[in-house]
Amino acid sequence: MCPHPVHTFMPQIAQQETVLNGLGRVLLYANGNGAGNWYYKEKVKGKKSYREKKIEGATNLQEAIELAPQVAIELAQSLAAKPPTPSNIDPLDLMAREEKLQRAKEKLFKAKKKEENPKINLEKAFKDWFTQEQKRVDAGALAKHHSITSLIAADISSFI
Numbered sequence: 001m002c003p004h005p006v007h008t009f010m011p012q013i014a015q016q017e018t019v020l021n022g023l024g025r026v027l028l029y030a031n032g033n034g035a036g037n038w039y040y041k042e043k044v045k046g047k048k049s050y051r052e053k054k055i056e057g058a059t060n061l062q063e064a065i066e067l068a069p070q071v072a073i074e075l076a077q078s079l080a081a082k083p084p085t086p087s088n089i090d091p092l093d094l095m096a097r098e099e100k101l102q103r104a105k106e107k108l109f110k111a112k113k114k115e116e117n118p119k120i121n122l123e124k125a126f127k128d129w130f131t132q133e134q135k136r137v138d139a140g141a142l143a144k145h146h147s148i149t150s151l152i153a154a155d156i157s158s159f160i
Contacts, residue, residue, distance in 0.1 A: 011035070017061060019068040026055065026064040038064040040071040051075060 011032030018025045024042035029035050038058035041050050053075045058064040 019065055024072060026068050040068050
């Protein structure tokens with residue numbers, strides 16, 4: 001058995017009255033954070049929830065009933081000012097957005113990497129390699145007659 005009775009978690013209503021032709025009701029809480037205060041409360045259409053607003057300046061049931069229309073208007077205006085939250089978010093749409101974001105991140109990463117390591121022209125790379133090989137041959141590190149490199153170099157030097 002639960003050590004705390006249910007009524008300690010739910011505020012008790014001391015007094016209530018239906019107003020605005022059944023659209024809402026005014027109520028006075030007996031306990032909880034709203035104890036001693038009058039509130040206007042209405043059901044959210046199509047949902048199993050309520051919205052409520054404190055009726056400022058009401059000290060008794062008659063004043064609460066008189067101020068209820070103004071509080072109902074304020075409540076409706078505050079809801080109209082809020083952007084609607086999508087209740088049925090398509091998970092596929094979220095996945096598509098996530099994939100698009102991932103592709104954008106990859107594109108930025110590739111662009112950054114390209115800046116760090118720019119592509120080198122193939123012709124320039126080959127000329128640099130050929131120059132280094134020729135220096136090694138001239139220095140005697142590679143024998144001119146026994147080197148495949150020198151054969152390739154001889155063939156390629158005719159193109160350069």
